[in-house]
Ligand SMILES: Nc1ncnc2c1ncn2[C@@H]1O[C@H](COP(=O)(O)OP(=O)(O)O)[C@@H](O)[C@H]1O
């Protein structure tokens with residue numbers, strides 16, 4: 001019964017340790033992914049004096065950084081277009097990629113469909129175009145041209161975007177359309193790139209692009225990388241502290257429980273000694289019991305710890321984690337070491353039991 | 363030939379309690395000796411010393427050619443394991459082990475557990491059909507017979523029994539005494555401790571101990 005308590009203590013300890021280690025191992029990656037949700041971490045700009053670069057350069061990027069998880073890469077071309085007789089800065093992009101690198105963009109309505117002459121307008125622009133009932137602009141057609149004397153094409157507004165930034169003054173359409181209207185085939189003003197990487201990896205990505213694509217000048221969006229780094233450092237210390245405290249508590253709990261067991265079984269230990277058990281026998285028996293406790297507790301704990309980490313990961317990051325054999329082995333080994341140390345004092349007490357107590361009455 | 367010889371053996375607990383004083387005692391091979399005396403006279407203390415559970419304070423003790431005063435605790439344990447079989451008033455069976463397993467515990471520390479041999483030992487005390495019973499499923503007399511089987515299992519040169527019938531009714535007491543007679547007839551050397559004259563007189567010889575001294579040695 002007491003052994004069950006000790007087993008529980010070891011199992012809980014191992015659960016927390018393996019859970020913490022698993023979460024800790026996975027969190028940098030998870031957190032990196034979370035940060036990616038707040039936007040691109042690398043801007044790709046033209047390196048020479050020109051204001052655009054050739055979009056074909058972007059095709060080389062995924063292959064260049066194939067060792068890292070690429071979230072998305074969205075090209076942008078910015079041009080002034082005449083919309084309903086006003087000059088409006090218009091962005092051409094790839095809306096699928098845009099949603100990956102800028103998931104925080106809020107849209108009312110839908111993104112344009114490729115090849116359908118559809119357009120998005122910023123919320124400020126929508127107000128200008130439809131001052132009384134802003135949302136009525138959705139579904140309306142607007143006339144677009146590259147300027148005085150060029151052909152006017154009719155585009156359907158499919159949605160209104162809010163970003164909290166200057167994009168709210170702009171309109172957005174598919175890159176191909178804008179390149180065609182502006183007569184700038186293959187031209188790109190910049191690209192936003194989002195990759196799962198810490199500060200060091202991001203620097204490697206940056207260097208790799210700079211070295212291999214001379215036309216592109218990568219520029220990190222620095223704030224995010226640095227804060228990511230800080231959070232991870234603090235997290236590491238926290239996990240270490242909690243792990244040490246949990247290990248100490250487990251040690252104390254197991255040790256006191258085993259001491260109680262030894263005291264309770266004084267008579268039996270005395271009997272075993274009277275029957276010829278040497279101190280070595282007694283040490284092996286209790287250490288063996290301790291190690292069994294550690295192994296079983298560690299095994300249960302590493303299983304529960306995985307479930308715990310999985311639960312945390314799914315709840316916090318909405319993402320499942322992979323079971324790590326090395327974490328399981330680590331937590332079992334730690335449990336063994338803890339119960340081994342915790343057994344020392346109880347074993348010492350057991351050794352000191354006098355076999356003569358067996359002959360003395362109760 | 364003397365199997366056990368005590369010369370001027372004294373036991374003083376904590377430097378002041380004189381439990382035994384100048385005990386002289388000789389037990390020959392095959393002898394059955396009863397040690398009698400009132401409660402607190404030092405019988406158990408003497409059993410602990412003879413049974414290699416404790417070192418005497420002073421004197422000389424020789425058991426089967428080994429001087430017990432000259433060995434350390436570890437060696438004392440191995441002498442106890444190899445030469446002594448002990449029967450206790452409170453039986454001291456491990457409650458969660460069957461009768462057979464209780465006998466095998468002693469084998470385990472001595473050599474290797476052997477179920478057949480353990481079963482044969484139970485047969486000697488008439489309990490072969492109780493082998494798989496737990497102590498709680500056995501009567502007091504049966505428990506004591508398991509205890510005797512356990513004491514016999516490693517072929518000890520000396521069987522020690524401290525108040526072996528102290529917790530038994532008369533019927534069971536007679537059954538246990540019959541086993542001791544049987545063992546005596548087979549040539550075992552036995553020392554029984556008792557405060558009961560009825561039990562004492564069953565033995566071959568009897569000594570009375572009082573206040574840590576041997577009062578008289580009488581041959582019955
Ligand atoms: N471990 C001990 N420490 C101190 N005194 C003890 C101890 N064991 C026995 N005694 C004392 O030694 C005396 C003899 O005790 P014991 O050998 O148990 O007598 P008996 O078995 O004849 O009743 C008693 O006075 C008892 O109080």
Ligand SMILES: [Mg+2]
Pocket residue numbers: 402405406
């Ligand atoms: Mg006594």
